[in-house]
Amino acid sequence: MKNNVLAYSLLVVLAVSAFSCKSQEKEKVEAKKPNIIWIMAEDMSTDLECYGMPAVKTPNLNKMAAEGVLFENCFVTNSICSPSRSAMMIGTHQVKTNSHNHRSNRNVPLDEQFTPFTQKLREAGYTTILGNHSVMKKGRKIDVNFKHEPLGEWDGKTKFGLFDKYDTIEKADEPFFAQIQLVVTHRGEWWDDVREKSTHSVDPNKVELPEYYADHPAIRLDWAKYLDQVEYMDNEVGMIFKELEDKGVADNTIVIFIGDNGRCNIKGKGYLHDPGLRIPYIIHYPKGLKGGQVRNDVVSSTDITATILDFAGVEIPEYMTGKPMFAENFKREYVYAARDLWDEIPEKMRAITSNEWKYIRNDKPEIPFDAGQAYLEFYRPAVHVMRTLKKEGKLTKNQQFFFEDSKPSEELYNLKNDPLELVNLANDPEYAAVLKDLRAKTVGFDNDFKPVSDIYEPTSVQKTVDLVQWIKDEHPEVRKQMEVGVEVGFKKWGKEFKKFQKLKK
Numbered sequence: 001m002k003n004n005v006l007a008y009s010l011l012v013v014l015a016v017s018a019f020s021c022k023s024q025e026k027e028k029v030e031a032k033k034p035n036i037i038w039i040m041a042e043d044m045s046t047d048l049e050c051y052g053m054p055a056v057k058t059p060n061l062n063k064m065a066a067e068g069v070l071f072e073n074c075f076v077t078n079s080i081c082s083p084s085r086s087a088m089m090i091g092t093h094q095v096k097t098n099s100h101n102h103r104s105n106r107n108v109p110l111d112e113q114f115t116p117f118t119q120k121l122r123e124a125g126y127t128t129i130l131g132n133h134s135v136m137k138k139g140r141k142i143d144v145n146f147k148h149e150p151l152g153e154w155d156g157k158t159k160f161g162l163f164d165k166y167d168t169i170e171k172a173d174e175p176f177f178a179q180i181q182l183v184v185t186h187r188g189e190w191w192d193d194v195r196e197k198s199t200h201s202v203d204p205n206k207v208e209l210p211e212y213y214a215d216h217p218a219i220r221l222d223w224a225k226y227l228d229q230v231e232y233m234d235n236e237v238g239m240i241f242k243e244l245e246d247k248g249v250a251d252n253t254i255v256i257f258i259g260d261n262g263r264c265n266i267k268g269k270g271y272l273h274d275p276g277l278r279i280p281y282i283i284h285y286p287k288g289l290k291g292g293q294v295r296n297d298v299v300s301s302t303d304i305t306a307t308i309l310d311f312a313g314v315e316i317p318e319y320m321t322g323k324p325m326f327a328e329n330f331k332r333e334y335v336y337a338a339r340d341l342w343d344e345i346p347e348k349m350r351a352i353t354s355n356e357w358k359y360i361r362n363d364k365p366e367i368p369f370d371a372g373q374a375y376l377e378f379y380r381p382a383v384h385v386m387r388t389l390k391k392e393g394k395l396t397k398n399q400q401f402f403f404e405d406s407k408p409s410e411e412l413y414n415l416k417n418d419p420l421e422l423v424n425l426a427n428d429p430e431y432a433a434v435l436k437d438l439r440a441k442t443v444g445f446d447n448d449f450k451p452v453s454d455i456y457e458p459t460s461v462q463k464t465v466d467l468v469q470w471i472k473d474e475h476p477e478v479r480k481q482m483e484v485g486v487e488v489g490f491k492k493w494g495k496e497f498k499k500f501q502k503l504k505k
Contacts, residue, residue, distance in 0.1 A: 033125070033175040034285070035253040036308055039240065040179065041233050042081065042186035044259040045268060045275045046072075048230065050282075055206040056227040060238035061282065064257060067291040068284035071325075075335040075353055076301045079261045079269055079276030080342050084301065088260075089116050091305035091320035095338050095449045113319055117305050121177050124314045131180035177308070182236050185229045187264045187379040189489050195228045202227040210275075210420055212398045213266060214389050218485030219382045226263065254311055255284040258304060266382055266402050271369065272337050272351035272360050273421050285311075289326070298355055299325050300335045336445040344465050345371050352442050358421060359438035360411040369402045374464040378493070381485035388483060398422050412438065467497045474500075 049058040050065040051072075077087045078094055087094040090110075097114055110116075118128040184194065195201050204220035207227065213219055237257065244250040259279035262268040268275040281304065283289065288311075302322030309316055310324035323330055339349040348363040370383060389395050390403050401422075410426040412435050425431045471478050471493060478488050 032252060033312055034288070035175050035249060036126075036177045036311060037131075037240070037244075037253060037255045038177070038179045038304075038308070039182060039237060039255065039257045041182045041257070041259050041280075042184075043261060043264045043269055044185045044230065044233075044280065045262040046278055046280045047227065047263060048234075048280055051280060053227075054208050055202055055224070056230055057200075058230065058234040060234045060241065061257065061280075064237065064241070064255065064284045065282050067286055068255075068282055069289055069291075069293040069295060071281040071283075071299055072294060072296045073298045073355060074258070074279055074281035074301065074304075075277045075298070075337065076259075076261050076279055077335070077337050079271055079337070079339060081260050081269075083338075083340070084261045088301050088305050089118070090114050091117050091302050091309075091317070091322040093302065093321055093336065093338070093449045095340075096321075115317065117309060118177065120309055120314050120317070121312055124312055125174055126312060127174045127176045129176055129178040131178045175312075177312070180240065182233050184232050184236070185226070185259075185263075189487075189491055191225045191229060191487070194232050195225050198228055198231070200231075202231070211396075211422065212401065212420065213382060214386050214395060214399050216382075216385050216389070216485070218385050222265075222381045222485065226265075251287055253285075254288070256304065256308070257282045257284075258301070264376075265380055266386075267369075267421075270339065270342055270373075270376075272339055272349050274358070274415075274419070277335075277337055277351070277353065283307075296355070297330075298332050298335055298353065300332060303330075303332065334441065334445075336442070336449065338449075343373055343375055345373050347371075350442050350446065352438060352445065353415075356414065356416050357434065357438060358411070358413040358415055359435070359442060361439070361442055362407045362409055362411070365407045365409045367407070368405055369407055374468045375490070377468050377482065378490035379487060381487060384483045385485045410435070410439070463497075467494060470497055470500065 047053045047056065048061050049056055050062045050070060076084045078084045083094040086097065090097050092114070097110065121128055184190065202224040204217070204224040207220055207223045209215060209219065209223060213223075241250070241255070244253055244255075258281045262274075262276040262278065264270075265275070267273040270276065279301065281299070300322060302320070303325045304322070306316050306320055306322035307324050307326065310327065316322075316324065323332065334352040334354050337351045337353070339347055341347065345367065346364070347367060349360060350363070351358065351360040353359075370387070376383070386395060386399060386403060390400065395403065408424060408426060411421075411424050412426040412428075412431060413421040413423065414425065414431075415421075426435055471482075475493075478493070481488055
């Protein structure tokens with residue numbers, strides 16, 4: 001993989017650094033508000049060295065954590081990218097704002113009672129910057145499920161830009177907020193390229209697989225490839241910090257690092273189990289926060305939004321469910337999460353997580369965890385391999401769970417004793433009182449976060465469904481490769497399918 005991802009990510013730093021140097025020359029600027037950079041890595045659980053993940057080296061994030069604050073229990077409100085980002089962009093739950101279904105209702109205006117937090121920063125004098133040139137060019141990775149323009153002016157009604165253009169900064173005395181999206185950890189054809197060009201690729205024999213994975217060479221290799229991407233991403237973070245230091249703006253810049261949702265694998269992205277919801281969260285601000293802190297209290301990704309506004313001196317809107325996490329009275333007992341439509345799978349799951357308990361309610365238990373989602377068929381080699389092992393009767397009970405023909409209607413896990421969420425206590429009479437309490441609390445959250453209106457939600461991505469069927473029918477040899485854990489290339493076969501469709505016409 002070429003270094004274009006890194007270069008794109010650093011464009012924002014180059015731009016804001018130049019403008020910030022000018023700001024230093026202005027003697028009239030007093031008590032300048034802090035600059036804020038929000039680095040968001042895609043599809044990544046807490047799989048960093050500073051979180052205890054073996055076999056991976058993340059020196060730059062280790063340093064960031066040693067000099068900053070690391071949160072052990074930060075959870076997203078949805079384990080899929082666009083609903084998760086929608087919640088963070090508004091600072092309240094995606095169900096409440098009708099942005100809970102993945103990439104399906106982008107033409108529906110945001111209800112007038114809600115405002116993207118970037119607009120609140122603008123009103124407070126911040127320049128808001130989208131830090132990835134590729135994002136601005138392609139319109140990707142700020143995908144939120146309501147009508148908006150990626151860049152431009154706010155009109156307060158039906159259209160608005162979430163960010164200003166990075167190359168039109170004029171007021172040198174304005175502080176900046178920048179969002180930088182690091183894509184490399186997202187599943188993609190570049191994974192092999194990154195591994196091949198790495199001078200220290202992760203050894204598959206040294207990775208430690210969770211107990212619910214089968215110990216298979218293809219699965220070990222896939223896990224090692226994932227950690228290769230994590231190391232590449234860590235290097236990107238290091239380059240961003242270097243630019244801040246070189247330009248002399250590091251001291252007054254808050255740097256926040258998070259994931260947008262968990263890793264794309266079994267029990268991860270798209271599911272409400274721990275690997276899907278728990279994300280890394282590190283904040284670096286030596287000027288304002290004591291370094292080396294580790295916090296284990298429960299925080300929501302929407303709290304990060306409120307915290308950014310708090311750092312900027314902006315009043316938290318009443319509709320925001322996020323709370324400033326450095327406030328003296330900050331306390332959150334539970335994080336409420338929801339999973340709804342993702343591509344062609346009309347799922348509905350709800351969960352709440354505390355320091356001790358995880359409760360999941362599966363409203364569509366007839367849809368299995370392994371639902372054969374078309375897009376995911378091109379990734380997750382572990383799923384293909386373990387399907388075969390299931391047929392051969394070679395999976396353990398914990399490995400079999402994900403591949404059952406249906407889901408339990410309720411799940412209950414004691415996270416203190418069972419952090420991997422292997423023992424479902426929902427049917428254990430000993431925990432009936434806990435189950436009843438958490439079930440009621442979840443219903444309470446359901447009522448608190450009812451959508452503001454009913455909107456039409458179309459089914460989506462039929463083309464991908466047709467592509468998977470075409471491969472099964474016309475290219476059984478490719479399907480066989482997928483079944484033994486080979487990633488055959490989503491984009492490659494998508495192009496071949498388009499050619500086939502044109503010839504058919």
